[in-house]
Amino acid sequence: EIVLTQSPATLSLSPGERATLSCRASQTVSSYLAWYQQKPGQAPRLLIHDASKRATGIPPRFSGSGSGTDFTLTISSLEPEDFAVYYCQQRSISWTFGQGTKVEVK
């Protein structure tokens, strides 16, 4: 089973700052990696698929990069509604999720 390790567990930032979230796979997943945002009491929302492709309706401040085993989600300038938990997920071999990174207000 492919294990996805996200870091950091918690990111404390202020609105307007840049957020950089990491996801590392235990073996290569090529570009078959997605990122989701989840707010309390809500279902996850797809942000990025295939490592760098923004999903429909996702603002350009969200960007994804990487391939193989190392991936990054970048939020260029945090808006108040971006404070949430973010998960990566791979579909290269079966499907697995990372444990999540919480982006909180500093």
Place this chain on the structure above:
Amino acid sequence: QVRLQESGPGLVKPSETLSLTCSVSGGSISSTGYYWGWIRQPPGKGLEWIGNVFYTGSTTYYSPSLKSRVTMSVDRSKNQFSLNLRSVTAADTAVYFCARDGFAFDFWGQGTVVTVSS
């Protein structure tokens, strides 16, 4: 716009079978190329993938940790797909989500809370 809605009992006794249904509207479950999946989230924890079923129902993929207890199926006539999880314990208490999987899980249900307790 595709919409998904989970339904099923909110309380299941230990050792019994958890059965959930996901109803799809705004599109056909038979749309080619899609898998339909179940994901769960224990209280205060992260997301756990349970399994996927192809729209024809002919192909299923299950999490290795749950494979011995899980069955998923599709009812194309009702535009629904289902999850059965056998021999449940308290560790199966979670919010259960259904979702469409094309290149990623792009449409999700709102989730349904299932508690395992006697």
